[in-house]
Amino acid sequence: MVSSSETNYQSVENSQTKLDKFLVCGLGSLGQHCVAILKEYGAVVSAIDLEQPKNFQIRNLLNLLENLFIGDCRETSVLEQANIIQCRTIILVTGNERVNIEAAFAARLLNPQVRLVIRSDKQNLNQLLSQTLGNFIAFEPNQISASGFAIAALGDDNLGYFQLEEHQFRVVKHQIQMHDRWCNQLHIHELNTQHLRVLHHTNASSVLPKEFHQWEPEAKLSPDDTIIYIEVKEQLQSLKKVAIKRQHNWQQLWQEITLGGVWKTCKRKIPYLWRKLNSYQSLRVAIICGLTILFLWCLGTIIYILNYPESNIVEAFYGTAVLLLGGYGDLFGDINFRTPPEKAEHIPGWLRLFSLGLTLTGVGFVGVLYALLTDALLSSRFQFFKSYQPLIPVKNHVVLIGLNRVGQRVAALLEEFKQPLVGISNTALDADFFHKIPLIIDNITDALGRANLANSKSVVVVTDDDMENLEIALMVHAQSPTTSVIIRTYDRNFRDNVARLFPYAQVICTSAISAEVFAAAAFGENILSLFNFDSQTILVVEYTIEAGDTLNGLLLAEVAYGYGVVPILYQSFKRSPVKLMPSDNIQLAIGDRLIVLANTNSLQRIERGEMFQRTWQVEIEKALAQDAIFDGANEISIISGCSIGTARKLMDNLPGQLPKVLYKQQALRLVRRLTKLRVTARLKPFSDDRDN
Template identity: 45%
Template sequence: MAENETAAASAFLVCGLGRLGQYCAVLLKEFGVKVSGIDQVEAQHWELPKLRERLDAVVIGDCRQVEILEQAKIRECRAILLVTNDERVNVAAAFAARSLNPNVRLVLRSAQENLNALLSEHLGNFVAYEDTQLPAAAFALAALGDANQGFFNFEGYLLRVVKETMSPSHRWCGCRQLYELNTASRQVLSHTCGHAPLQDAFYQWDPEARVQEGDILTYIEATERLASESMPSTGRTQPLWRTIAPTLRWRNLKRTLQSVWQDSNQTQRAGILSSAIMLGLFLGGTALYKLTYPDASLLDALNLALVLVLGGFDNLFGGGLKLSFPIPWWLYLFSVTMTVASTVFIGILYATLTEWILAARFQFMRRRPPVPKANHVVLIGLDQMGQQVANLIQTLKQPLVGIGAVPLDPERLPQMPFVAGTMREALKRVNLATAKSVVVVTDDEVVNLELGLMARMANPRCQLVIRAADPRFGDNIARLLPEARVLGTDALAAEAFVGAAFGENILHLFHLNERTILVTEYHIEAGDTLNGRLLAEIAYGYGVVPLFHQKDGHQFAKVTPSDDVRLHIGDRLVVLATIEGLQRVEQEKTLKRSWLVHVEKAIVPGAVFEGATTLARISGCAIGTARTVMDQLPQTLPYPLYKHQALRLVRELSKVRVIGHLVAADD
């Protein structure tokens, strides 16, 4: 990302040339950098054709050995990607690489979250990913087959990527232009008219186009979480009485009691009722004994009532004992009632406690929910990635049933219906004919194909998602099942590893219009290509979508920031980007500015000053240049702009009573 850094070190090293390593190497070569590889043995077969010829060097040996790393010129490398199948090898090689090159960026393949956090603190310039974690989101979202295309959390916001086909009854259809849909919490990503091909890049839509029936519109929207989740703690602890006092108000107390009652089962309700009755008897007994015997102290009255409530009737009246004070018959009868009620209460208390203990102790004996009847997702294959896919689908509150060859641990995904056994028999028990989607993510590609064909025969209308690691095999499946979504875990994960190799933090990824979209975080430093640029130049020039911007020293990040924001050292920026967008940022190759703005006239005299300010703010030109243009109307701003930027400038000028229009820039 930094110009001086790219010049100093443009070589990258990939350790482990398995399928993931090969995908990483191919993507790195597309950036136009030097790429070397280290592998334990000479590969007899390359998953990706002609990769061996494209690599600048291949060293055979153990990447943990200092001699092997030096042979691969680790001291000249900008980043090293440690993506072997053995996490211990990756960790050991990371220490060896850091000892030889203190500045090299370490990108590690590891699923050990705690260890990764510790290594990040001790090694520095370090990032680690689990190769199955990021692709799991792509599989889960592909399974939905509806408007949801992406879903992730960031900075107290819940972000959702939505893809909609406009119906005649939609509130936007026929009455809204695309630029009007961009708000403080929503950003348009793509717009396709009717049966036109899907757009493969951002900002290929016309901002002034009107939304029509049949259009396919994709946008990202941010929903703020509860204030209690997003607001930071002040560090002060309120007094206990301030916390409790609001709940003691009758309205709040009544609401709390109603909530507790509704959330309780029959046994718990019986316990609550008996406790209330016993409390009433205790207070009533105390009051009666105190009123009957005024000379007795309140403590004595409480003690007598407590003894009777706890079943101590025989301690007071049994065993032939004679009380030292006379007792009326009605008070004697009330004491008997208290004793009988206490016996029932203690029995209910024991039953409630026994239920709680058994529920906690034998929780593993709970039965799983029944298989959904219709409109559900069938997930076949529950290895590590399959379980992550299941978690995400349940997070999205979608009905789901899992299928596995062996029974699933009861503590894993306890709320998911599960069917174990042979795949052929299991498919008959999951209501496949009425399923919404079928996701096949076993480790065996041939089994995935077989199960995909079986699912298609049983339910031709379902959304079919198939895992295929081998790219050739995946292409064959796609030709055989053209309507299925065929995803490769290594191909998806490689884009995150490569993006991280250039110093960016890949927060998330999802699939949109047959492209992988990376949620990427930038920290602006001195010498960065983004330093000093307007967000409009970054967005339209590099083809990325700014999501969040946080100024240096500020606590909160701004969602969908304005195009007029200029980046400075210390700022933080989060964008949506394709791998091509990251390449353009890395290589500082911006798209061409093809439009100029011709300013015709200012309708009112005061508009000249406002017009100059608007020109400078949106175009990024010097304020002196903008004033010169406004003082010599009609005049064309001698500053080429991007189409979205130029159209917005014309709209903003009209708001301050200045008329302008677009003209094409000369080649």
Template identity: 50%
Template sequence: MQTGSISSQPPLDKFLVCGLGSLGQYCVLALKNFGVSVIAIEQIKPYSWEIPELTDLLEDLIFGDCRHPELLKSAQIDQCRAALIVTTNEQVNAETALTIRQLNPHTRLVIRSSKENLNELLNEQLGNFIAYEPTQLPITAFTLAALGSETLSFFNLDGEKLRVIQRQIPKGDRWCNLSGVHELNTRTRRILAHTDHLTSLPSTFHQWDGNAPILPGDTLVYIETAENFLLLPKRESSTPTQAQKSIHSKNPLKRLKRYLQGKLYHFWHSTLQQPTRKVALICGLIVLFLLLTGTILLMISHPGTTLLSAFSATAILLLGGYSDLFGDFQQMDDIPAWLQLYSLGLSLAGTAFVGVLYALVTEGLLSAKFQFLKNRPPIPGQDHIVIIGLGRVGQGVANYLQELKQSIVGLTFELDFDRTILPEMPLIVANQKEALAQANLATAKSVVVVTNDEILNLEVALMAQKINKNAHLVVRTLGERLSQSLTLLLPKAQVLGAYAVAAEAFAGAAFGENIISVFRLARQTILVTEYQIEDIDTLHGLLLSEVAYGYGVVPILHQKPPDTSKFMPSDDIRLTVGDRMVVLATIEGLKRIEQGKLRISPKCWRVKVEKAITPDGIFEGANIIARISGCSLNTARELMNNLPHTLSTPLYKPQAMRLVRALKKVQVFANIISTSSQSSKI
């Protein structure tokens, strides 16, 4: 059933969740945030629930195999608008989807599956079907958290990047110079909410006054396109510090000495953290000592021997060449016994220690996998984002941040990590202490900890906070209990449960395949929803202003095929069959559109046109009135020719205020008048 259409089918007002593992329980919670009725099926009753109040959220809880038709019938599948099939067994999920489709051809199917080819085939056969891999869904949420608290959502729409921002206006901000909030609405930006420092954000859209001034401390929520923002990393200052000046002012010998001391210090600490390097250092020093002592002894025992000859003979012995020097049995009588024994010991020791060095070199070559890749970018010095854990989630976050031109560094503790991944990203592969030290954590602006090990995430998060208390810390968890505990332990960190985030997307998809994205605003879930206008739609023939203010949604895209999409479209566009529209809406807004019910506050404002200063104002004023109010052009011209006069077409307050402002630009003065006869001059 097309959302926004009138249908002869009975209303499907229930939602079914099959599988109450961690993901299933969070799906129930997410659906209840939408205010809908939820029924659940779980195979075996668990000893305890991860969400303690789960049973209170359900209309009915049934235990058994969700693949059985009789069990699905008892779960009222015939009345279910959508079924979220999220067991941990993908075969069970697919079989359940097939069974549900046989019982109810209209139920929306949202399943948990990582098999892309199978998902495409099932979509073709079953219809009204979508599948997600829950480990991939939280990527956007972690990316948003890494960017900071201002960014509420980020999504792609028709190849354009859009983001939702919640921003508190600082003192001296350029926006404080505007005459009113309405001036911020442009072709690339749309205001969603505006409040002062004493008022909390409203739970519905369009509750702000377009003529209100913007003051320091006010909060603005708005959506904007990529054309209106550039998320570029902060550049490091090109001005040298005093310490740098002092270093460069020294003579070359002192700079060289300082450089060598730094390298030696770094090498020594790296040997303490990596045992293999320590072994290599010890073996190397022993071989060097044997080489020097052997050279000296040979020169003492044979005074006529040159330094080069003694050095070469000692090196040959260390490399196992005892037979090369003492291979002639008849000549051995001329060589002192102590020198023969010493040379034999030298050869044996050299074989042992040089052999160790050979082994370590071979290990280093093998661990490098002979990857002669182009050099990665250097590790950023400051204001960068550190991504710890480069599994599928970490790689996804890194890709997203690179698209946003953020300065990042990836960090993994897996020494066998595939170094061909994300070649444009600075990469650190080492153990914990060394990796954190190399990542310049003390000067990072954000740290994202997303390994697959919850305990490791906890440990690394605590280490990161100890190193940099000012960094924006984002931590991945799986369970509710650990999330709550970590939130108490790290109150400034953003702790995101992977399943809780994924459940929001599953729940959003349950309301139709036209749900593009989901985010939270003022404790409300906002759905980015797409509509295709049909002749039986409740939206057919309405102005976008009537859609926006009547149903409490925010249109952000309009397309009249085959024309290209228009972002932040004009309120004066009238929807016709075939049009495509994308709106921001709460679940209540979607319900009103589906049922064709306008909000409680109707059109209760009219516009009284007082006078026009010029004849051109009369002509242009009529065009503006017809365009914004939706009345006929003849009605508008008749009004302008009989001033003062009140427009008979009722309007929503934001619509009426915009009309008055537009008339003022052509030197036509008007007021808005409420149906209670209270007037307000603009």
């Protein structure tokens, strides 16, 4: 967790940090982490537990608490003793869902305004309680952390996936290569579009910054630079593109047919198809038999028509079919193909011999087809009654060890991403789950040898025992040193120590991740999703601007650079269409909807109204054209947020300095815009410690 003491803050005018009172019920791993994060927000925290905590995962936990009450959080007397009436939020994170829900009822009766944040996996009940009780939200830690394990398992450059309405967002980490189209071509700020935003940039010699926007907009991307960005993909547009592509393919196919290209293509593919059929011997035999029978059928029909021109082609066709099905005696016993009456012995010998050959050949080949068909039917019947299990992937798959609730949720997410995987468990599982993915039910040591570990993409270890997870991770690394390993733990200290000692392993603390969501929700934030990178959790947070909010009246530039967040979706209070990757020039008003990417530090700053200090001014030297004075004043007002009167006064008395101090990226953007309008301007560091 990044300490807020590393940064300089600017307090919003006439604002004062308020110490809110919070009550945490249940001091297990999750509860302890919630206490620690709430204290980072500057909150006053009390706790209730059935007994004195024995396993302290957070150092000096008791010193972080204003009061610790021993008792049952469902009892009215205990809640009254904890002063529930003065609490802003109660966080119920005991290990028993029933206890959490009953305690929520008791707290609501004592304090109708208290916010209820509980740990519960009963989604339908949670939704009903939210509608009935109000100011209520529930989370399940397993679901919160599962997405982090799934994204980490995918590896590659993908750091996060989430969906907002019909828009799908993806967070990507990419190392610049010499052949990249961005390399040595674009300034970093030029990458920002309506569908992409740069989050971080670092060169080969520097480390990844802990805050957003800590990159130089005018820098160019060089080989070995690392860039992290978020991009949006609209599903509806993708579907339209697929439809257009299919239409184009049909048109292309028709052109190939008319121009004779199909035959050339088939001619090239016949040898390949024949080699492919070698691996399916039964299918190959069936095709040969079928083609042979079809050829003899056509040949027999033609021969009988040529020898009996007065006969009907339909009867010749069906007569040949009778011969192929073994009807030689039936046909030559009483059929003369509608010729004048004559006995069978007057039919030419060669024709009778040919007919006998048709019958013998037909009986043989049709018998083979019957045998293959019977074998296929019997095999499918036995397979129906036999327990089916998908085959274990050969390469580029994920090995998932530990198929508890977290493991099953991770498996479901990986299936959604179309990622091949194999599960390993040392205990029997539910039959329904057994049919979904390939499984190895065995002790872990033997199972690893059957999971094609050397060719796997990554190994995810999510059993309920931290020590067992570490032991399995060490075994995996010993057998396959190049395989990425992701480990689950409940203890943040254990996570930090393992990460330092074993850099090849990625350790995710479920309690720490979940606690960040619970703590943010305790302040009324609407957490939509989350993802992890560089050992920190990034939350997708939705705000609805209200009177008195620290965001009300600010430009999005001030929100982004002042609080260290990344706005990704904006919608005005009039419910106009949403704007993705909105412009910095938008000014927030009451009722507006805003979704941002933020870490815990950013949420703390927004809650307290503490902004990064503005440190840059814009000095305007001259305007190269008369109309540039008018246009330049408009641009200054829009980008800086100063009044239009102040901007016009400045442009009428050049050279001059914009009286409002700006953030660096905001100031650089203003200089670039003025340059395009033929106004000469430059940046100047602000020498005073105060901010206008």
